[in-house]
Amino acid sequence: MLRRKTAAIGLGGIGLLIFVAVAAPWIAPYEPAAQDLSNVLAPPAWDGGDWSYPLGTDALGRDVLSRMIYGARSSVLISACAMLIGATLGLLTGLVAGFFGRFVDTLIMRLGDIQLALPFILIAIVILGMMTERSPVHLIVVLGIPAWIVYARVVRARTLAEREQDYVRAAETIGARPLRRIFRYVLPQVRSVLPAIALIDLSHLVVMESTLSFLGFGLTSPHVSWGQILADGRQNMVVAPWLPVLPGIAIMLTVLCINLAVEGMRSRVEPRRRWWSTRWRRSGATRTTLDMATAASRPAVDELQAGPTPDDVLLDVRGLCVDFPTADGRVVQAVRGVSFTVGRGKILGIVGESGSGKSVTSYALLRLLSAPGRVSAGTAMFDGIDLLGVPERSMRRVRGRRIGMIFQNPVGSLNPVLTVGYQIVEAIRTNRDVDRDAAVELAEKVFRDVGFGDPPHIMKQYPFRLSGGQNQRVMIAMTMAIEPELLLADEPTTALDVTTQAQVLDQLRRVRDEHGTSIVIISHDIGLIGEIADEVVVMYAGEVCESGPTEQVLREPRHPYTQALLESVPRPEAGVTTELRSIPGELPDPTRESGGCPFALRCSSVMDLCHTHRPKPLTVGPAWSAACHLYSEDKAEVTQR
Amino acid sequence: MLLYTIRRTAQMLVVVLCVVTLVFLLLRIAAGDPARLMNAPDAPDDVIEATRERLGLDEPIYIQYLYFLRDLLGGDLGQSFQGSYSVAQVVFAALPNTAMLAAVTVLVSTVIALALGIGAALTRGSWLDRSVQVYVAFAQSIPSFWLAVVLVLVFAVQLGWLPAVDFTGPSSFVLPVATMAVALTPILIRTIRQSFIETLQQDYIRAARARGIAQRKILLVHTLKVASLPLVTLIGLQSGMILAGSYVVENIFNWPGIGKLAVDALTSRNFPMVQGAVLIAAVTFVLVNFVVDMLYTTLDPRIRLKGAS
Ligand code: SF4
Numbered sequence: 001m002l003r004r005k006t007a008a009i010g011l012g013g014i015g016l017l018i019f020v021a022v023a024a025p026w027i028a029p030y031e032p033a034a035q036d037l038s039n040v041l042a043p044p045a046w047d048g049g050d051w052s053y054p055l056g057t058d059a060l061g062r063d064v065l066s067r068m069i070y071g072a073r074s075s076v077l078i079s080a081c082a083m084l085i086g087a088t089l090g091l092l093t094g095l096v097a098g099f100f101g102r103f104v105d106t107l108i109m110r111l112g113d114i115q116l117a118l119p120f121i122l123i124a125i126v127i128l129g130m131m132t133e134r135s136p137v138h139l140i141v142v143l144g145i146p147a148w149i150v151y152a153r154v155v156r157a158r159t160l161a162e163r164e165q166d167y168v169r170a171a172e173t174i175g176a177r178p179l180r181r182i183f184r185y186v187l188p189q190v191r192s193v194l195p196a197i198a199l200i201d202l203s204h205l206v207v208m209e210s211t212l213s214f215l216g217f218g219l220t221s222p223h224v225s226w227g228q229i230l231a232d233g234r235q236n237m238v239v240a241p242w243l244p245v246l247p248g249i250a251i252m253l254t255v256l257c258i259n260l261a262v263e264g265m266r267s268r269v270e271p272r273r274r275w276w277s278t279r280w281r282r283s284g285a286t287r288t289t290l291d292m293a294t295a296a297s298r299p300a301v302d303e304l305q306a307g308p309t310p311d312d313v314l315l316d317v318r319g320l321c322v323d324f325p326t327a328d329g330r331v332v333q334a335v336r337g338v339s340f341t342v343g344r345g346k347i348l349g350i351v352g353e354s355g356s357g358k359s360v361t362s363y364a365l366l367r368l369l370s371a372p373g374r375v376s377a378g379t380a381m382f383d384g385i386d387l388l389g390v391p392e393r394s395m396r397r398v399r400g401r402r403i404g405m406i407f408q409n410p411v412g413s414l415n416p417v418l419t420v421g422y423q424i425v426e427a428i429r430t431n432r433d434v435d436r437d438a439a440v441e442l443a444e445k446v447f448r449d450v451g452f453g454d455p456p457h458i459m460k461q462y463p464f465r466l467s468g469g470q471n472q473r474v475m476i477a478m479t480m481a482i483e484p485e486l487l488l489a490d491e492p493t494t495a496l497d498v499t500t501q502a503q504v505l506d507q508l509r510r511v512r513d514e515h516g517t518s519i520v521i522i523s524h525d526i527g528l529i530g531e532i533a534d535e536v537v538v539m540y541a542g543e544v545c546e547s548g549p550t551e552q553v554l555r556e557p558r559h560p561y562t563q564a565l566l567e568s569v570p571r572p573e574a575g576v577t578t579e580l581r582s583i584p585g586e587l588p589d590p591t592r593e594s595g596g597c598p599f600a601l602r603c604s605s606v607m608d609l610c611h612t613h614r615p616k617p618l619t620v621g622p623a624w625s626a627a628c629h630l631y632s633e634d635k636a637e638v639t640q641r
Numbered sequence: 642m643l644l645y646t647i648r649r650t651a652q653m654l655v656v657v658l659c660v661v662t663l664v665f666l667l668l669r670i671a672a673g674d675p676a677r678l679m680n681a682p683d684a685p686d687d688v689i690e691a692t693r694e695r696l697g698l699d700e701p702i703y704i705q706y707l708y709f710l711r712d713l714l715g716g717d718l719g720q721s722f723q724g725s726y727s728v729a730q731v732v733f734a735a736l737p738n739t740a741m742l743a744a745v746t747v748l749v750s751t752v753i754a755l756a757l758g759i760g761a762a763l764t765r766g767s768w769l770d771r772s773v774q775v776y777v778a779f780a781q782s783i784p785s786f787w788l789a790v791v792l793v794l795v796f797a798v799q800l801g802w803l804p805a806v807d808f809t810g811p812s813s814f815v816l817p818v819a820t821m822a823v824a825l826t827p828i829l830i831r832t833i834r835q836s837f838i839e840t841l842q843q844d845y846i847r848a849a850r851a852r853g854i855a856q857r858k859i860l861l862v863h864t865l866k867v868a869s870l871p872l873v874t875l876i877g878l879q880s881g882m883i884l885a886g887s888y889v890v891e892n893i894f895n896w897p898g899i900g901k902l903a904v905d906a907l908t909s910r911n912f913p914m915v916q917g918a919v920l921i922a923a924v925t926f927v928l929v930n931f932v933v934d935m936l937y938t939t940l941d942p943r944i945r946l947k948g949a950s
Contacts, residue, residue: 117656118663119881119926122903125888126919127667129907207784211889214786215904230787237794244794248787255782263778368847400853407851412844416943417866427852462942478852 007264013257020069021076028066032224035061044242058232058243068250071226074219075254078136079205082144087198089144090151091190097152098159105156112149120146121208129217139218143208147201154197158189196265203258210251226251309381314486314518315342315365320378322357322364322542334360334373336542339617342486347512347519349533349550351526351565357542358522359408362488364388366399383485401431404484404517408491410471414463421459424478431482446477450507469500476507480515487511489521493528505532526565530554535623538562541598544617548624558626560603597629605630645938653931660923665709668916669702718920719913728917732902736921739891739898743883745814746821747876754826755869758833759860765838773830781827785886789820789893817894821886825879832875833868840868870941877933884922 020027044056044064055064097108124142128134162185212218213227221228226247233243309316322335335357342348350358363369365380365387380387385398399405407413414423421443428439440459447455450473463471472492479487489508493501509532511517523529529536530550537547538561546559557563596611597603603610609629617625618632693699700708712719718728761773796802796816840846841864849863888900895901899922906914938944 114656114659117927117930118660119884119923121881121885122888122919122922122926123663123667125885126664126903126907126915129904130668130910130912130915203782210784211786211885215888215892216908227786230790234790237790238798241794244787244790248784248791251784251787252779252782255784256778259778259782363847366851368850370842370847396853396855398853399851405848405851407844407848409844413848415845415849415863415867417870417941418863423849426854426858430853430855430858464943475848482852 004264006260010257010260010262010264013253014261017072017254017257018076021073024069024073028069030063030066032067032070033062033222043240055246056240056242058229064229064243064246067224067229068226068246070224071229071247072250074136074223074225075206075209078139078143078209079202081136081140082205083147083198083202085140085144086147086201087151087194089148091155093148094152094155095159098156108152109156112152115146115149125212125215125217128212134218134220136219136223139209139212143205150197150201151194154193155190162189196262199258199262203255206251206254206258210247309341312343313341314344314383315520316381317341317365318379320361320364320380321376322360322369322373323376324373334542335364337378338539338542338544340537340544340547342518342520344518345512345516346534347521347532349529349536350520350522350539351524351529351536352539353524356539358539359490362405362490362520362522365488366403366405367395400427400482400484402484403486403488404479404482405488405490406472406475406479406492408494410468410475410495411463413475414471416462416464418462419459420461420463420466420474424459424474424481427478428481442481443477446480449480450477451503468495469497469503472496472504473507476504476511479517480511483515483517485518487517487519489519491523492521494523508532526554538565543598544627545599546626548621552621552624558620558631559628560605560630561599564602646935649931649934653927656927657924660927661710661713661920662706664916664920664923665706668912718917721911721914728913731914732899732917732921735897735899735902736925738896739887739900742814742817742821742887742891742896742898743880746818746825746883749818750822750825750829751872751876753822754829754833754872758830759837761830762834762837762841763860773834777827777830780823783823785820785824786889786893788823789816789890792816792820793893817890817896820890821883824886825883828879829872829875832871836868836871837864840864870937873933873937873940877930880926880929884926
């Protein structure tokens with residue numbers, strides 16, 4: 001909305017200027033060169049001057065208003081024509097380069113590169129400066145031509161892309177003529193980007209033209225230009241300060257209007273957003289309303305989990321909800337009332353397809369959600385600490401030190417311009433009270449533990465010089481050095497090849513066995529979870545559909561989604577190399593509440609009830625629950641609720 | 642890296658040769674006959690003919706070009722038309738003044754741009770961010786020559802706080818640097834803000850936060866080190882604008898640099914001096930860009946180490 005307004009103001013200003021330029025001979029009260037020597041340096045009307053010269057007169061008694069109006073005419077004429085010349089030239093060369101490719105393209109683009117490597121402005125000044133007489137045509141040519149390359153690059157890129165398109169090839173076979181072909185298909189493509197480029201070019205040209213005039217290398221009289229008026233006025237600026245000020249304001253407003261128009265065209269609304277802490281500060285009021293809003297539609301936390309957290313539980317997550325407001329005002333509910341616990345020294349696997357909310361859950365626990373994501377409800381108690389409620393200051397002492405995290409993209413988890421050694425030493429010193437030497441020693445020790453033969457060498461490397469597996473080992477080594485009580489591992493092996501995957505899993509197991517670290521491992525691969533996790537949580541569309549001891553859940557899955565997931569896994573040990581059977585159907589729209597079971601669209605056991613009533617987590621065995629109507633004893637009771 | 646250095650050096654030399662050639666050709670096309678320029682407008686033909694012969698202008702153009710290159714390699718930029726002193730001497734005496742002005746401008750602008758750009762990036766949508774955006778919009782609309790004149794009018798003429806013209810010590814830097822910084826900072830601020838915002842969204846920043854690294858350290862080490870890299874390239878690209886700006890600013894503030902020299906020479910149609918001044922400015926521009934490119938590659942280990950393994 002705001003953007004529209006700025007664009008309108010900008011375009012309006014440009015329109016006004018063009019009107020003044022075109023209508024100059026009719027609206028200017030005097031000829032620009034007409035002198036009134038009895039009225040030299042008359043002040044403007046608001047400064048005690050005479051209304052016959054509203055903006056006063058200059059040192060030769062010429063009417064400043066008329067000169068300003070004619071100056072606008074020169075400015076518009078020269079800038080617009082120069083822009084058109086540059087644009088036309090660029091459009092043609094760009095089309096030719098993109099369309100013919102090969103050496104034509106190379107030649108044109110190299111020429112452009114060389115031109116950009118030259119300070120062309122200086123050369124333009126010199127060329128014009130050496131001329132004795134300068135008409136608008138001279139300025140248009142000298143200023144206009146150098147801009148071709150800016151247009152040519154854009155047009156070339158689009159033409160190249162367009163040439164690959166099928167329909168151009170189709171037209172080729174029908175035998176359309178080359179030139180028509182280019183114009184027909186490429187012009188509509190570049191129409192969206194060229195206006196902004198042209199406008200920016202235009203604003204440069206306005207400034208260039210007036211700068212040249214100011215230096216005395218622009219239009220020669222009898223032509224008038226703003227830069228000239230300013231330069232003339234400068235001689236008398238002590239007695240007539242308005243003289244140099246007026247043309248400057250005119251130039252500035254012109255450029256400002258053009259920039260506003262450009263800005264309006266770009267128009268990507270940036271939401272108000274603070275990078276650091278504020279989005280975590282949940283005010284009590286918002287929280288309550290959200291809780292009330294969710295109470296009706298979201299699944300209630302299983303009664304089994306109500307009450308205080310038992311001592312052997314390290315992390316207790318209850319009813320976690322994460323929302324992502326979208327730009328158009330809707331809300332994506334990425335996580336909808338997720339509950340689970342992690343025992344001390346245990347490995348919990350969270351499994352689900354991409355988009356099931358499993359990664360978001362882990363980010364939410366460390367309060368590392370990217371904006372505009374926010375936790376809208378739920379609690380997460382970690383060893384007596386309310387992870388979602390404590391101030392950011394205390395949270396920083398939990399991150400790294402007490403809860404470590406490793407990510408799906410190991411190379412991207414380390415800063416590319418800092419060495420691995422710097423980063424691990426920094427992490428150790430942030431989280432443990434040791435001096436530099438001790439930190440380096442510790443780093444080398446854990447690097448050896450994760451299997452690096454030459455730790456000092458690895459320390460000197462930048463992350464991009466190491467393989468994905470090596471990077472992930474660096475991340476695991478950091479965890480070993482810091483010894484947090486809990487490690488969140490988000491798809492730690494997905495980006496790695498099979499052998500490296502096995503190594504990394506092995507090391508994660510060692511972290512647990514040797515350091516007693518509890519681990520939450522998140523993966524889309526239920527087979528991997530089966531290998532490592534003690535307990536498993538199966539997530540679908542932001543909700544938990546089944547959770548229980550890994551062995552039992554994998555052996556006799558209760559929830560139809562878990563069953564489908566297990567069937568989709570290829571089982572080489574069974575001697576069958578089945579194709580990965582993807583589950584038919586789609587995920588429900590995350591911005592809408594369905595009211596029924598989220599899996600209903602894809603479930604093979606779906607019942608009428610499933611579409612209308614949301615299944616609650618039901619106990620299906622010891623520490624084992626599934627959210628599916630198949631297991632509710634009294635279906636009639638469900639419908640009555 | 643070594644390969645890149647060699648390629649980049651070769652490219653730089655080609656561009657320098659192009660610059661030299663272009664200046665040679667354009668000046669001859671734009672200026673007409675130098676022999677006529679050197680003499681009074683009403684000089685008789687035989688005087689002009691004699692001048693022409695003395696300067697080797699009767700030779701074909703490519704021979705002249707070769708002479709020109711030979712002299713250039715020997716550091717000879719010719720003799721000034723007015724008074725007979727060496728152009729090279731005058732030009733090289735003026736160059737440090739322009740360089741000093743440009744260096745102070747770049748330094749001041751970078752510091753301001755970093756502060757404002759980072760401030761705006763961290764508080765997106767806040768009053769600070771919006772004020773910075775308004776500053777950027779206005780600053781990039783203000784013509785330098787006008788700002789310079791207004792600054793002189795206000796601070797030198799009306800208030801008398803600062804020297805308007807002449808080089809009298811550190812306070813002489815204030816107005817020229819302010820003028821040029823207003824022209825340079827908008828694009829720097831935009832770039833820094835954008836690149837900071839983008840860097841903050843990278844996985845490794847989230848990972849650093851997950852490791853408990855302090856906010857200050859994440860901003861000043863992890864983010865800044867990546868986010869300030871585009872600034873280096875940008876300053877190189879802007880050096881052309883800075884040079885052009887020095888034409889304006891040096892003339893208004895009477896700064897004895899290359900820009901003033903060039904404009905004075907153009908006004909008095911002192912052909913060898915124009916050629917010398919523009920040649921030095923253009924070659925400096927190419928060299929600055931070369932240095933900036935090489936600097937960038939050493940600053941960014943991703944490029945520095947590419948292909949070294
Ligand atoms: S509740 Fe119904 S639709 Fe949902 S998983 Fe169970 S049977 Fe399928």
